Amino acid sequence: MARRLTRHAPPHPGRRHTGAMTGLANYTEPPAPTFLFDLDGTLIDSVYQHVIAWRAALSRLDIDLSVWRIHRRIGMSGGLFVSALLRETGRTLSEADIAMLQRAHQAEYLAQADSVRPLPGAADLLAALTERKVAWAIATSGYRATAHQALAMLGLPDDAPMVTRDMVAHAKPDPDLFLAAAALLGVEPRHAFVVGDSVWDLLAARRAGALGIGVLSGGYGREELERVGAYRVYADPADLLARADEVGVRGLALPG
Amino acid sequence: MARRLTRHAPPHPGRRHTGAMTGLANYTEPPAPTFLFDLDGTLIDSVYQHVIAWRAALSRLDIDLSVWRIHRRIGMSGGLFVSALLRETGRTLSEADIAMLQRAHQAEYLAQADSVRPLPGAADLLAALTERKVAWAIATSGYRATAHQALAMLGLPDDAPMVTRDMVAHAKPDPDLFLAAAALLGVEPRHAFVVGDSVWDLLAARRAGALGIGVLSGGYGREELERVGAYRVYADPADLLARADEVGVRGLALPG
Numbered sequence: 001m002a003r004r005l006t007r008h009a010p011p012h013p014g015r016r017h018t019g020a021m022t023g024l025a026n027y028t029e030p031p032a033p034t035f036l037f038d039l040d041g042t043l044i045d046s047v048y049q050h051v052i053a054w055r056a057a058l059s060r061l062d063i064d065l066s067v068w069r070i071h072r073r074i075g076m077s078g079g080l081f082v083s084a085l086l087r088e089t090g091r092t093l094s095e096a097d098i099a100m101l102q103r104a105h106q107a108e109y110l111a112q113a114d115s116v117r118p119l120p121g122a123a124d125l126l127a128a129l130t131e132r133k134v135a136w137a138i139a140t141s142g143y144r145a146t147a148h149q150a151l152a153m154l155g156l157p158d159d160a161p162m163v164t165r166d167m168v169a170h171a172k173p174d175p176d177l178f179l180a181a182a183a184l185l186g187v188e189p190r191h192a193f194v195v196g197d198s199v200w201d202l203l204a205a206r207r208a209g210a211l212g213i214g215v216l217s218g219g220y221g222r223e224e225l226e227r228v229g230a231y232r233v234y235a236d237p238a239d240l241l242a243r244a245d246e247v248g249v250r251g252l253a254l255p256g
Numbered sequence: 257m258a259r260r261l262t263r264h265a266p267p268h269p270g271r272r273h274t275g276a277m278t279g280l281a282n283y284t285e286p287p288a289p290t291f292l293f294d295l296d297g298t299l300i301d302s303v304y305q306h307v308i309a310w311r312a313a314l315s316r317l318d319i320d321l322s323v324w325r326i327h328r329r330i331g332m333s334g335g336l337f338v339s340a341l342l343r344e345t346g347r348t349l350s351e352a353d354i355a356m357l358q359r360a361h362q363a364e365y366l367a368q369a370d371s372v373r374p375l376p377g378a379a380d381l382l383a384a385l386t387e388r389k390v391a392w393a394i395a396t397s398g399y400r401a402t403a404h405q406a407l408a409m410l411g412l413p414d415d416a417p418m419v420t421r422d423m424v425a426h427a428k429p430d431p432d433l434f435l436a437a438a439a440l441l442g443v444e445p446r447h448a449f450v451v452g453d454s455v456w457d458l459l460a461a462r463r464a465g466a467l468g469i470g471v472l473s474g475g476y477g478r479e480e481l482e483r484v485g486a487y488r489v490y491a492d493p494a495d496l497l498a499r500a501d502e503v504g505v506r507g508l509a510l511p512g
Contacts, residue, residue, distance in 0.1 A: 045323055047324075048307060052304070066301050066375060067301055067304045068297075068303075068472060217322055217324050219323070219327055219475065221479060223479030224480075
């Protein structure tokens, strides 16, 4: 009698089906997927507060940028963010100015952090993954000083697996954050899904060799995310939780 | 000798080329295009302030909606806006609650109206159209009480051609605002370009029988606008001004 695969148990990483005498094909079964989550716009509803904070910081240097141009740069490294915006305005800034901008952004963001909420389903999704022993980590272009506040909001302990800007050489769209998060979990990036709301997440995912899952909750359009290579696009974490079977995690939305 | 068309003069509406004895083809020359502009996100950088204002208004009724869902509804009729958001949350509200929401949104918006700026090129574009005798009007889903503040910001007189929510039966995505604006200018909608930042503008343009031009300055992605039928998409009014020859207005970016 052929051995049956039990559908609800996590498959063993690298388990080899030899096929002999069983009727099963001969191949290496892939390990269970793991998830590397962006934070802002993916797990918490904070993109617009970041937009407002950058706009206020830039206005201290009399830099008037249209709000949509700031929005489309959120989620990338702060240094690249400032460089990109300056390129669009044709201005140049000293290193001291750039450091001031980053400090001002952080202060302006923290001043309105009280209005930030978790996105629908975010806490449930992480809890369900933990319950099902599916490994996950957070990887954010933000600094720990701003990002750690999100943990309590998501019902997570202070030592939840998270890689922040402080811990890597380069932020998104460089792959460092996702490579570091995969290393933290002890998994290969090619067996991880990167979940993010911005094109910078999805571009970094591809450089890391991971598949990217887009969410609309950061304000990008579906087509923008598909265009940079999203494997799937969901509305928000609640939508991903409800349809996680599409990306190989079975029974996630059911009671644990 | 064949009669030459002068390229820089506005063509005469309905002028008929008979073709006989001239070598020119026999057809009715189309009138010069006219422009019907949306306001928020198209001429002024006010979409994010509207988003924040709606979020604050909704929170008075303990309705917590993700910010991106609010953003994607900006620009449509306030009544439809509330209905759509309620559908997404599964709630129902009394007519009194809905009226309160609209008043609260207006008050919250006006409280931060000082931070609204014209979009790059908006004032120059309207001035250049006026200078070249290209007819234009503004058509906004907003009420006159909130919209008239934009006129001074754009260097326009109080009697600039504008149709507001107060003046029509239905707002976008119904075609009424653009039909009324075309009527105000005495032009047929099919000879007008509707310029807008949201899918609601472009959908209303198609129902009005006009061609829609999208701008990215309201925060929608290019592909979203193309998908609902944008004839062209520009970054913002400055970009449209620089490339207006693509839509049949020649020499607009040159000094008048």
